[in-house]
Amino acid sequence: GDSVTQMEGPVTLSEEAFLTINCTYTATGYPSLFWYVQYPGEGLQLLLKATKADDKGSNKGFEATYRKETTSFHLEKGSVQVSDSAVYFCALNNRDDKIIFGKGTRLHILP
Amino acid sequence: NAGVMQNPRHLVRRRGQEARLRCSPMKGHSHVYWYRQLPEEGLKFMVYLQKENIIDESGMPKERFSAEFPKEGPSILRIQQVVRGDSAAYFCASLPPAGGTDTQYFGPGTRLTVL
Numbered sequence: 001g002d003s004v005t006q007m008e009g010p011v012t013l014s015e016e017a018f019l020t021i022n023c024t025y026t027a028t029g030y031p032s033l034f035w036y037v038q039y040p041g042e043g044l045q046l047l048l049k050a051t052k053a054d055d056k057g058s059n060k061g062f063e064a065t066y067r068k069e070t071t072s073f074h075l076e077k078g079s080v081q082v083s084d085s086a087v088y089f090c091a092l093n094n095r096d097d098k099i100i101f102g103k104g105t106r107l108h109i110l111p
Numbered sequence: 112n113a114g115v116m117q118n119p120r121h122l123v124r125r126r127g128q129e130a131r132l133r134c135s136p137m138k139g140h141s142h143v144y145w146y147r148q149l150p151e152e153g154l155k156f157m158v159y160l161q162k163e164n165i166i167d168e169s170g171m172p173k174e175r176f177s178a179e180f181p182k183e184g185p186s187i188l189r190i191q192q193v194v195r196g197d198s199a200a201y202f203c204a205s206l207p208p209a210g211g212t213d214t215q216y217f218g219p220g221t222r223l224t225v226l
Contacts, residue, residue, distance in 0.1 A: 004153075032213050043117075043202055043219040044154070051213075089153055093213050097144070097206065098167065101153035 002027040006090045006102035013080055014110050021075040021105050023064075023090035031094040033057075033066055033073040038087045038104070047075075047088070082109045115140075115205050115218035116185075123224045130190040130197070132221045136205030143186040144215060145171075145178060148200040157201075160186060193225045 006023040013019060025033065032051045036044040048057030053068035062077045073090060090102040116135040124130050136143050142161055146154040156170040160180035171178065175193075180186040190197055200222045204215035 034214070036217075044217040046214060046216070049214060091153075093215075095213070096167075097142070097159060097213065097215070098156040098170070099144075099146075099154070099204075099215060101146075101155070103151075103153045 002031070002092060002094050002100050004090050004092055004100050004102040006088075006105055008103070009087075009106040010108055011105060012108040012110065015082055016079045017109075019075070019077040019080045019084075019107070021088055021090075021107070023073045023075065023102060025071050025073065025090075025092050027071075027092055027094050027100075029094055030068075031092040033064070034091040034093070034099070035062070035064055035073070035075050036089045036091060036101075038089065040086070044089065080107075080109050082111050085109045115203055115216055117201075117203050117218035117221050119221060120219060121222050121224070123226065124193050125226050126194055127192050130193050130223055130225075132188040132190075132201050132203075132223070133185040134188070134203030134205075134218060135185040136203075137207075137216055140205035140207050140216075142166075142206040142208070143180050144204045144206070145186075145188050146202045146204065148202060148220070150199070154202060157188075190223075193223075195225050198223055198225045 034049045035047040048059040050057040050066035056065045087104045145157040158171045158178045159167040175191045200220045202220045203218045
């Protein structure tokens with residue numbers, strides 16, 4: 001079945017460091033890919049999405065490119081802030097609307 | 112335009128009691144999804160409903176769990192005779208009618224604690 005694998009956390013970085021959180025997926029067909037963010041004690045917020053190969057999703061300085069050849073959707077940000085500390089979930093939707101989530105990566109940004 | 116609303120935000124129950132979780136989708140959204148998040152885990156799909164219909168309940172335990180989305184009012188996820196293993200965060204997401212988008216919008220969740 002469809003699945004999402006993302007790097008395990010926690011990831012701890014200093015402010016202004018470069019961030020990469022790896023995400024790979026297994027799916028038949030052409031799923032849409034998402035990154036959701038969950039701040040402490042809150043629900044999930046959509047961070048960015050991409051619906052087809054080579055699409056780049058971007059928001060709040062975060063980017064991810066849909067790479068079909070490597071079945072990946074890695075999340076990147078050039079300069080992280082303390083306020084980016086949260087749990088990040090990679091996810092896919094393979095047209096049946098049951099979103100498949102990765103286990104999440106907890107990110108800590110130190111001032 | 113209000114987002115997805117869930118209540119209560121926190122719910123404490125003793126073993127054997129019933130838990131009722133409510134979800135009001137975004138205005139204009141007719142599809143509701145429930146997900147469960149166990150501690151330190153990602154979200155797992157439970158059930159997908161449209162108004163008055165259960166479309167897919169393949170992720171919901173066969174016993175003690177039920178869900179509905181009546182013609183009027185919020186969607187309800189009901190857990191009977193709760194056990195400690197039901198302690199989790201339960202999230203609801205909504206989607207507009209078919210063809211609009213495949214982006215689900217999530218509510219803030221209900222954190223259920225079973226004592």
